[in-house]
Amino acid sequence: MTLFRGVHHVGIGVSDMDKAMNFYGAILGFNRVEFDYTGPLPGMEKITGKPQINARVVMLASEDASPISFGMIKLVHLLPPDEPGPMPEGLGWGEVGVSEVAIGVQVLDDVHDDLIDNKGLRCILPTEWYPAPPFGVDTGLWYTEDPDGGKVEFIEWRGAFAGFQKKPRIDGVTHVGFGVSDMDRSLQYYRKLGFGETLFELDDVFESMSHWYSGPPPRQHMVMVANYHGAGAELVQHTPASKDMRGSWGHVGPMDFSISVGNLEQACDHVQQNGIELLGDPQTIKLPNGEWRYVFISEPDGNYVSLIEARF
Numbered sequence: 240m241t242l243f244r245g246v247h248h249v250g251i252g253v254s255d256m257d258k259a260m261n262f263y264g265a266i267l268g269f270n271r272v273e274f275d276y277t278g279p280l281p282g283m284e285k286i287t288g289k290p291q292i293n294a295r296v297v298m299l300a301s302e303d304a305s306p307i308s309f310g311m312i313k314l315v316h317l318l319p320p321d322e323p324g325p326m327p328e329g330l331g332w333g334e335v336g337v338s339e340v341a342i343g344v345q346v347l348d349d350v351h352d353d354l355i356d357n358k359g360l361r362c363i364l365p366t367e368w369y370p371a372p373p374f375g376v377d378t379g380l381w382y383t384e385d386p387d388g389g390k391v392e393f394i395e396w397r398g399a400f401a402g403f404q405k406k407p408r409i410d411g412v413t414h415v416g417f418g419v420s421d422m423d424r425s426l427q428y429y430r431k432l433g434f435g436e437t438l439f440e441l442d443d444v445f446e447s448m449s450h451w452y453s454g455p456p457p458r459q460h461m462v463m464v465a466n467y468h469g470a471g472a473e474l475v476q477h478t479p480a481s482k483d484m485r486g487s488w489g490h491v492g493p494m495d496f497s498i499s500v501g502n503l504e505q506a507c508d509h510v511q512q513n514g515i516e517l518l519g520d521p522q523t524i525k526l527p528n529g530e531w532r533y534v535f536i537s538e539p540d541g542n543y544v545s546l547i548e549a550r551f
């Protein structure tokens with residue numbers, strides 16, 4: 240087993256936990272509550288600018304998680320004296336900051352029809368199919384939005400696990416999408432964190448996303464990197480460069496992600512030896528069913544990234 244194990248979860252800020260749990264849990268099938276914690280979140284001063292932050296954090300897993308859709312969803316509701324911030328103004332997709340949570344599905348079109356026709360979800364980018372270069376994997380995707388307007392992608396890689404495609408199903412999280420300002424620099428960084436594989440690389444203007452931008456759609460260079468033990472990371476660089484859309488930590492919509500590690504201390508040593516800074520001391524939050532251990536780390540563009548040792 241490797242020290243780094245891919246993306247463990249995507250963190251999503253929410254304004255109403257019940258609505259969010261209904262959406263991600265009851266509707267999308269992330270029904271397994273790994274933990275439901277309310278209290279202080281230590282070790283985040285460099286991320287939030289505050290000595291202490293209070294939140295309710297619910298970690299949700301899908302019972303249907305598959306080897307290519309292994310990630311969880313972490314819902315974060317900031318509590319007084321803080322409150323969830325708004326989504327960054329003008330946010331489109333692919334600016335620096337987290338753009339989306341992407342969920343794997345099988346039989347994409349059937350899942351689409353069920354979610355739109357029977358569950359009342361809104362389609363904000365219609366289904367497209369294309370062979371993803373350079374390997375030509377048949378890729379289908381469409382987007383909806385969560386109750387706070389956060390972008391949720393559904394994606395199917397047809398043929399990647401052919402034996403799984405017998406019935407329509409929603410898996411776990413396949414990847415997090417986020418913006419970077421220098422693709423080569425960021426790829427070097429994520430390779431150090433165990434994302435050794437490249438699933439696809441695209442460089443184009445995607446007219447289908449035009450309605451997400453206030454001006455002309457930027458050119459998007461996308462590279463999907465992966466680690467076989469967790470969800471992947473989809474890096475996006477805009478040309479021309481767009482504004483920083485990270486927003487404040489805990490804002491509604493997808494806003495951070497965490498990389499799974501087998502041993503937090505070993506991982507901390509490893510990243511520091513590779514020129515990556517710890518943005519605070521490693522933390523351990525006691526849970527009824529175990530411990531949540533994490534540390535936030537420096538990222539080339541200041542994206543909110545943590546390492547997690549999940550003892551739950």
Ligand SMILES: [Fe+2]
Nearest residue numbers: 341392416473
């Ligand atoms: Fe994506």
